[in-house]
Amino acid sequence: MNCVYCQQRITRVLSISEILSFRPINPYELCSSCQKKFQLLNRRSLCKGCSRECSDLLCNDCLLWCKKYPNYSFQHTALFHYDNEMSQWFEEYKFRGNYQLRFSFSKELVCFFKKRKDYLIVPIPLSEQRYKERGFNQVEGLLSGAGISYIDCLKRINNDAPQSKKKRQERLSGRQPFGLALSNHQLLENRKVLLVDDIYTTGRTLFFASEILLQYPLKKLETFSLAR
Structure with missing residues (x-):
């Protein structure tokens, strides 16, 4: 197989678990060189609210969000640094329309979401115009590439x-x-919900989406993004 990002040939030995699972092997993945380009966040030195690198319990932005949303105990998790390498990857995926790149971080996403099987997964939607321009929703692409089921609760x-x-x-x-x-908002009632975006920058998009979902009696609401 070839690296989904740089197209370099990948040769590797299958693990015992892969062989015994009898599941088809994903032909789209990153080579070891490309994997090293993307830096996972260090969970021990992050803001507990938004996953920003921070030495305090909450960063200054999250302290302001707490004042704006005093009744919302928000908790955001991100996996990767949004640095120059990740920015270039998103440029190729989102704006140049390289849809095969949706498989790039499937292993990491599967690992994260398998611990949240009891959550209703809700991706951030695109407008109809943006969807027509891009041809796909980049968040739904990441989820579907990793085989993660979701429901379109928002528009x-x-x-x-x-x-x-x-x-x-x-x-x-x-x-x-x-x-x-x-049309049937009862689907949300007393459910754990995980709201998913691709990148967390200021948090404004996720807080806007949370406002809509929190109108209903959720059991819990968390948010997630691939990068921060």
Whole structure:
């Protein structure tokens, strides 16, 4: 097989567990050189609210979010640093439309989500216009590439400029872009919900989405992103 990112030939010996599982081997993965480009976050030195590198229990941003959402005990988990290498990967995946890259971090995603089998997985949606332009929802792509089931609970009700095109203050001062897509909201009641995005920058997108979901009696709400 070839590396899904750099196309370098990958030769490796299957593990005993892979052989005994009798499951098809994923032909799309990163080579060892590409794997080293992406840095996992050190869980021992992160803000407990947003997974930002921080020496304090909560970073300054999360202290402000606590004031804005005093009744929401938010907890966000991210896996990787959003550094230059990860930025280039997202450029190729999201904006150049290399959809095969959705498999790049499947192993890490499977490892994370297998501990949350009792959660309802809810991806952040795209607007219809953005979906037509891109051809796919990048968050749903990551989930489906890892074989993770999800449900589209949310919908975009406006079509603002992409977050990547906005400055920090523009992101924080935006209007609520989401609404509930379910006709039967009882599906959410007394459920653990994991809200999933691709990148956590200011947190504004996830907090907007959380506002919609928290209108219903959830058992618990957590958020997740591939990168932070």
